[in-house]
Amino acid sequence: MRNAACIDRRDFVKSLGGGILVVVHLPMTSVLSPSEEEQRRQRGYPEDINAYLHIAEDGSVTLYSGKIEMGQGVATSLTQEAAEELGVALDAIHIIMGDTDTCPRDMGTFGSLTTRMFGPAVRAAAAQARLVLTDLAAQRLGVPRASLVVENGVVYVTSDRSRTVSYGELARGEQITHTVDERAVLRAVEEFTVMGRSPKRLDGIEKVTGQAQFAGDIRRPGMLYARILRPPAHGATLTRVETAAAQAMPGITVVNEDGLVAVLAADPEAAETALALVEAEFDVPAPTVDTERIFDHIVRAVPEPETAEQGGDLEAGRRQCTQTFEATYYNSYVAHAPMEPHAAVAEITDGRATVWSSTQAPFSQQSTIARAIGFQPEAVRVITPYVGGGFGGKVPGQQAVEAARLAKITRKPVQVSWTRGEEFFYDTFRPAAVMQVTSGIDIEGRILLWDYHVYGAGSRGSGVFYDIPNRSVRVSGEWGRAPDGMHPFAVGAWRAPAANSNRFAAEQQIDMMASAADMDPLAFRLRNTTDERMIAVLEAVAEASEWKPAVAPRRRGRGRGLACGIDAETYVALVAEVTADPMTGVVRVERVVCAQDMGLVVNPDGARMQMEGCIAMGLGYVFSEEVRFEGGRILDTNFDTYGLPRFSWMPAIETVLVANDDLPPKGGGEPAIINMGAVVANAVFDATGARVYRLPMTPERVRAAIGG
Amino acid sequence: MPDTIRFTLNGTPVNLETDADRTLLWVLRTDLERTGTKYGCGLGICGSCTVVVNGRPVHACQIDLEFVQGKEVTTIEGLAQDGMLHPIQQAFHEHGAFQCGYCTPGMIMNAYALLLENPRPTREQIVAGMERHLCRCGAHKRIVEAIEEARHA
Numbered sequence: 001m002r003n004a005a006c007i008d009r010r011d012f013v014k015s016l017g018g019g020i021l022v023v024v025h026l027p028m029t030s031v032l033s034p035s036e037e038e039q040r041r042q043r044g045y046p047e048d049i050n051a052y053l054h055i056a057e058d059g060s061v062t063l064y065s066g067k068i069e070m071g072q073g074v075a076t077s078l079t080q081e082a083a084e085e086l087g088v089a090l091d092a093i094h095i096i097m098g099d100t101d102t103c104p105r106d107m108g109t110f111g112s113l114t115t116r117m118f119g120p121a122v123r124a125a126a127a128q129a130r131l132v133l134t135d136l137a138a139q140r141l142g143v144p145r146a147s148l149v150v151e152n153g154v155v156y157v158t159s160d161r162s163r164t165v166s167y168g169e170l171a172r173g174e175q176i177t178h179t180v181d182e183r184a185v186l187r188a189v190e191e192f193t194v195m196g197r198s199p200k201r202l203d204g205i206e207k208v209t210g211q212a213q214f215a216g217d218i219r220r221p222g223m224l225y226a227r228i229l230r231p232p233a234h235g236a237t238l239t240r241v242e243t244a245a246a247q248a249m250p251g252i253t254v255v256n257e258d259g260l261v262a263v264l265a266a267d268p269e270a271a272e273t274a275l276a277l278v279e280a281e282f283d284v285p286a287p288t289v290d291t292e293r294i295f296d297h298i299v300r301a302v303p304e305p306e307t308a309e310q311g312g313d314l315e316a317g318r319r320q321c322t323q324t325f326e327a328t329y330y331n332s333y334v335a336h337a338p339m340e341p342h343a344a345v346a347e348i349t350d351g352r353a354t355v356w357s358s359t360q361a362p363f364s365q366q367s368t369i370a371r372a373i374g375f376q377p378e379a380v381r382v383i384t385p386y387v388g389g390g391f392g393g394k395v396p397g398q399q400a401v402e403a404a405r406l407a408k409i410t411r412k413p414v415q416v417s418w419t420r421g422e423e424f425f426y427d428t429f430r431p432a433a434v435m436q437v438t439s440g441i442d443i444e445g446r447i448l449l450w451d452y453h454v455y456g457a458g459s460r461g462s463g464v465f466y467d468i469p470n471r472s473v474r475v476s477g478e479w480g481r482a483p484d485g486m487h488p489f490a491v492g493a494w495r496a497p498a499a500n501s502n503r504f505a506a507e508q509q510i511d512m513m514a515s516a517a518d519m520d521p522l523a524f525r526l527r528n529t530t531d532e533r534m535i536a537v538l539e540a541v542a543e544a545s546e547w548k549p550a551v552a553p554r555r556r557g558r559g560r561g562l563a564c565g566i567d568a569e570t571y572v573a574l575v576a577e578v579t580a581d582p583m584t585g586v587v588r589v590e591r592v593v594c595a596q597d598m599g600l601v602v603n604p605d606g607a608r609m610q611m612e613g614c615i616a617m618g619l620g621y622v623f624s625e626e627v628r629f630e631g632g633r634i635l636d637t638n639f640d641t642y643g644l645p646r647f648s649w650m651p652a653i654e655t656v657l658v659a660n661d662d663l664p665p666k667g668g669g670e671p672a673i674i675n676m677g678a679v680v681a682n683a684v685f686d687a688t689g690a691r692v693y694r695l696p697m698t699p700e701r702v703r704a705a706i707g708g
Numbered sequence: 709m710p711d712t713i714r715f716t717l718n719g720t721p722v723n724l725e726t727d728a729d730r731t732l733l734w735v736l737r738t739d740l741e742r743t744g745t746k747y748g749c750g751l752g753i754c755g756s757c758t759v760v761v762n763g764r765p766v767h768a769c770q771i772d773l774e775f776v777q778g779k780e781v782t783t784i785e786g787l788a789q790d791g792m793l794h795p796i797q798q799a800f801h802e803h804g805a806f807q808c809g810y811c812t813p814g815m816i817m818n819a820y821a822l823l824l825e826n827p828r829p830t831r832e833q834i835v836a837g838m839e840r841h842l843c844r845c846g847a848h849k850r851i852v853e854a855i856e857e858a859r860h861a
Contacts, residue, residue, distance in 0.1 A: 071808030071845045200801060207809030208797040210744020210784030214810060217743035269734050339748050339756055339844045340810040388746075388810030389844045420749045609804055609847070616846025639753050639842060647838045650848045 015102075019056040019171045020132055022178045023104075024125040025049070036111065050104030051121035053082060053129050059153060059168020061086065061093045063122065066106025067114045068098035068360060069203060070338075070387035070394070071613075072669045073606040074114045076202045078122050080602055084194040085126035085187060087150035088167065090202070098362040098384025108361030110392055110493060112568035112667025115602060119665055123186050132178055136170045189600065189661045198605030203386065213385045215358040216343035220413035223345065224253060225268035226406050227275040229261035230422060234489040234632030236282040245277040255409050262406055264414065287631025289488055294432045295330055298456040301486045302476035308459045309473035317449035317470025321440030323516050324449065329437070329505035331457075331677070331695035332626040333487075334430040334494060335636070337644060340388020341423040346403035347413035354381045357400040360390040365397035372401045373408050380404075391617075392493035393427055421637040428492025429627055431479050433457035435505035445517035447510075447528050454502055456486065461499025461674055462506070465566055466528040488632050495614075496670035499567050500621060504677030504695055507563035511552070511682040512691065520549040521562045521682065533597050533660070537573040538564055540595035540658045545575040552686035557582070558590075559687025563675035568667020570598040571658075574615075574675050576651070578683040585703030587684055589619065589649070594672050595656040599663035611655045611672040618676025619645040626696050715776045717742070718786025724773070732776060733757045733768035736783060744784035744813045748842070755841035758814035758821075759783045765821035784813035787820065795861030796820050796854070805854035807845035815841055819855045828859055 026049045052064040063082045069075040075095050083090045096102060098109075106118070130150060137155035138145040141163055149158050155170070157163040189196065206212040231238065238261070243254045246263050252274045253264040263274040289297045318324060344357040346369075353375060359365050362382040370377040387394060403416040418426070433456040440449035450471040454462055458478040464471050477486050479497050494500070514524030522542050526535060541547075541562070553559065557579060564573035577591040592615050601607050624643035628635040636642040681692050690705040711728040714721065717740065724739065736742045736759070745768050748756030752767035759768045760782040761775070787794040793801065796819050806812040815838070822829060822837040829837065834855045843851065 071806075073807065201804055203809065204801040204804070204806070205793070207806050207812050208793065208800045208816060209788055210742075210813045212809050213743070214746075216747070217737075219741065219743075267730075267734065267738060269731055337844055338810070339754065339808065339842065340746070341748075386809060389808040391844070417747070420751075420754075605804060609807060609850070612849050613807060613846030616848050617844065638751055639749050640751060644842050644844065645846070645848075647835045647841070647848050647852065650835075650852075653849050 016054055017057070018173065018175045019054055020129060020174055020176045020178070022053045022125045022129045022132065024051045024121045024128065025179070026121050026124065049117055049121045050106070051118065051125040052104050053086070053125040055129060055133070055167055055171045057168070057172045059166055059171060061088060063093055063095045064103045065095055065097045065118065066103045066363060067109045067118050068362065068384045068387055070109065070360060070390040072114070073201055073603065073609060076199065077115060077603045077606055078119065079202060080194050080197070080199065081119050081122045082126040084192060085123045086130050088153040090194055090199055092153055098359070098382070100362050100366045100380070100382045105363050108364060108395060109390070110360055110395065112570070112669045112671070115665045116569065116667055119602065127186050128178060132176060133167055133170050136174070137165050140165050140170065195602050196604070198603055201606070214340055214343065214388050215345060215356050215385050216340070216415065216417040218345040218356040218385065218415070220345060220347050223413040223415055224264035224266060224410060225271050226262045226264045226403070226414050226416050227271040228402060228416070229275065229278055229280055230425060231282050232633060233284045236284045236632065238280060239283050240281040242279040245279070246274040249274050249277065253410055255406060257409060260402070260405060264406065264410060268417070284633070285631065287633065290630045291332065291626070291628045295434050298432060298477070298486060299434055301483065302455050303483050305453060305474035305476040307472065308462055308475050309464055309471060312470030314449065314451055314470050314472055318440060320442060320448050322443045324438060324440035325509065325512055325516065326438045327509060327512065327693060329435040329508065329693050331433050331501050331504060331621070333432045333491070333629070334621050334625045335424055335427045335627050335642060336391045336393030336494060337423070337642065338389030338391060338393060341418040341420060342394065342399040343415070343417040344400040344403040345413060345415045346400070346407035348407050348411070352379050352381065353404055353407070354383065355400050355404055356383045356385055357397060358387050358394055359384055359397055359400065360387065360394045361397065364395070365400050368397050369401055369404045373404050391495045392497060395492065396428060398426060420639070424627070424637045424642065425634050428490045430494030430497070430500070431456045431482065431487055431491040433501040435501060437505055437509045439509050439513060441513050441517055445519050445524055445527055447513065452506070454498070454505070456482070457501035458498030460497055461502035461565060461567060463566065465531055465534060466510070467530055468528070488629065489634070495617070496567050496674045499565070499670070499674040500677060503563065503565045503674045504681070507565065507675060507678030508681050508691065511561070511678070511685065515552050515685070518551055520551060522547055523549060525562070525564065533571040534564060536658050537571045537595045537597050540656050541573040541575050541593055544595060544654055544656045545593040547575065552682070553689040554686055555689045557687055559683045559685065561679045561682030561684070561686060563679035563682060565671070565674050567671040567674050570596060570666040570668065570671040572596045572671040572675065574672070574679045576679040576683045578680060578687055580684050580687040580702065582688055582703070582706045585699035585701070585706065587623070587680070587697065587702055589651040589680060591652045591654070592679070593654045593656070595658055596672060597658040597660045598668050598671070599666040600661050601657055602665055604657055607657060607668050608655045610668045612653050614670065614672035615653055615676065616645055616650060618673045619649050621695060622676050622680045622697060623649070624696050624698065713773045713777060715778060716780045718782055726773065728774040728777070729772045731769060732759070732771050732773060735773060736768060742783050742785050746810055746813060748811065748814070753840070754811070755818060756811050756814040758817045758841070760817055760821045763821065763824050765818045782817070784817055787816065794820070796823065796858040799854040799858040799861070800851070803850045803854040803857065805847055805850040807847050811841065811843045815843065815851055819858065822855070823859055831856060
């Protein structure tokens with residue numbers, strides 16, 4: 001593997017021509033938390049992080065990124081990091097993302113890892129390039145390097161600014177490949193001129209003019225659009241298929257090979273018409289679970305739990321408590337529902353496949369595609385255009401495999417673009433989950449007991465950051481390694497996987513104890529944590545939201561909630577203000593304030609966009625999003641019944657970035673969404689006195705909670 | 709037997725010999741190579757495919773060529789003039805009123821039609837006017853702010 005990568009790289013260097021190429025390897029362990037490192041090893045992800053930065057002979061700078069852009073704004077923030085360290089203007093750098101032929105191998109764009117993991121490699125590469133270039137400049141100008149200064153890609157002699165040489169002039173005639181194995185000296189926060197600022201997004205012009213290309217926008221000469229026969233339910237088997245009528249349509253190609261039944265045409269509508277003419281019969285197994293029965297099933301289907309955390313003595317803790325609390329929380333399956341359904345275009349020429357794919361993981365798709373069509377991985381190139389939203393749902397790459405198989409069979413370029421129905425059917429849903437919690441406090445409102453068991457979701461977000469002497473966290477069924485039969489269809493990572501489920505339960509349980517202790521929810525949390533970063537975000541959100549101490553519930557139809565958590569090494573606290581109508585069960589979120597400590601912030605406005613996006617997206621799983629099903633049959637297949645958040649739902653949103661420049665950048669894409677369930681539920685409790693234990697909190701469930 | 713379809717696309721006459729019952733969205737995206745207009749749901753409920761026909765926003769996934777016969781169709785590719793962004797595009801860019809960018813053409817075209825009909829909408833009117841458009845990344849706040857700014861342009 002390692003050798004193959006080296007060979008690739010040699011070809012790549014040759015293809016660049018002259019100039020200066022800096023290649024960086026950093027050990028991934030330097031940026032991953034222990035639990036993330038454990039996951040990395042379990043999944044077999046690579047051990048190092050690579051970044052390539054090239055300064056061509058004309059002075060143009062290209063940053064090669066294995067990470068991709070799916071809306072999170074990293075095309076901009078990574079370019080900022082490179083520009084800062086290299087000493088060039090932002091617009092002097094071109095970034096190429098997710099092209100397996102030219103970009104460094106990468107495990108995938110997920111886990112809020114781009115800024116905290118790939119960012120350091122980019123900065124190191126750019127800082128090293130600056131060193132190489134200033135060394136060359138020192139030779140050229142006959143002065144020591146220390147007497148030089150760089151501005152906008154031009155090296156000046158500090159004492160005589162008429163003596164200059166540009167990066168382009170320095171790179172001309174050079175063919176230097178520089179490999180960095182350790183961190184170069186980076187610029188300090190006080191020196192920043194590009195990082196820490198909020199330039200307009202580099203993908204903005206393309207995206208507001210319709211020029212931005214997504215996978216489904218790729219056109220190749222002679223390309224056919226494919227529509228594929230799908231089963232009515234997961235677990236169904238095809239028993240009979242008759243394609244003659246479709247075959248008889250002019251311009252239609254029919255494929256029926258190894259279970260892949262597809263019709264292809266030069267016009268996607270013609271393919272659609274032809275698919276309707278394919279007669280098929282399936283055996284559909286009788287459903288044994290459905291939207292309501294799934295929770296009992298998940299609890300029954302569990303393997304032995306894994307202990308994620310253990311401390312003290314639960315029984316002793318229980319005896320010391322003056323009050324104990326038992327509750328069970330639930331959440332249903334949730335779809336990723338990116339606005340762009342999965343799409344791919346595959347073309348095979350001269351024994352080499354090129355696949356344009358809507359994916360978060362181009363390198364793993366390269367291997368998957370290669371296996372599926374019997375090619376060597378080097379003979380498959382995956383190119384990632386702009387991705388229209390991922391949220392964890394665009395990792396497996398089924399559509400790219402389908403396109404590649406069909407391209408191989410038909411010997412034509414093929415586009416596979418899923419319909420919305422296919423998107424809902426093949427989505428790797430956020431798993432349904434059950435969280436059982438027993439906790440207890442003493443007379444002074446100190447938490448002495450925390451006995452937590454999560455089924456179906458996984459461990460992320462279940463860590464105990466309150467100072468609880470007697471605690472146990474058990475996890476049955478990690479989302480990535482769920483036992484067979486636990487879920488009736490595929491599940492996967494959904495923006496901060498497992499954390500949304502775990503925080504929904506944990507932060508409601510905390511709130512429940514605060515109320516029983518007759519304490520203000522903020523004061524209760526502060527009494528039970530000594531973690532300085534947590535205290536800082538709690539105090540910041542309290543200040544920004546003008547929090548006044550009060551004990552919940554106040555039962556005034558209006559209420560406020562508080563919730564906090566840690567995700568991707570970022571600390572986050574939110575306050576939500578709601579109105580709740582006890583007659584209808586309709587809850588409206590009027591205001592959300594979110595404070596976040598994410599370490600050094602590369603692009604503050606970009607960070608705020610992610611926080612706002614988390615809050616807006618989170619309202620969906622809070623109020624309406626729930627994939628209904630009967631066995632393997634998915635009942636929600638479009639947005640008519642699967643309700644996404646809408647403009648009228650939007651609260652006033654305020655975001656606070658808690659300064660922590662001494663800490664390297666932490667994750668930003670996911671943390672702010674993890675507490676949306678609890679923060680709204682806690683506000684509903686304050687408004688009505690009723691606890692809602694199940695997500696989504698539909699009006700019926702809220703009304704039932706109030707009535708009961 | 710193909711039909712003759714004539715309409716104006718972004719100010720340029722279009723003349724197609726094809727079936728009049730073909731869907732505008734797919735004709736735009738294939739024959740006419742205007743891929744800025746996106747497929748999102750196929751049912752006219754997400755707004756990603758919104759184009760403007762004779763000043764009104766329509767879902768291109770729900771209308772056939774017969775509907776646009778003799779009409780003026782504007783797509784996202786037709787808003788910028790002489791390399792200058794339309795004020796709505798400029799406002800979306802300035803406010804970062806997009807993330808993944810997939811719903812953005814539909815959002816902008818609907819906002820464009822909204823401001824054609826009502827050049828000074830209130831915030832409530834903007835929210836009501838955008839209500840049927842879905843954005844999964846959660847750029848709603850900035851989209852409203854961008855349209856508020858564009859209404860003054």
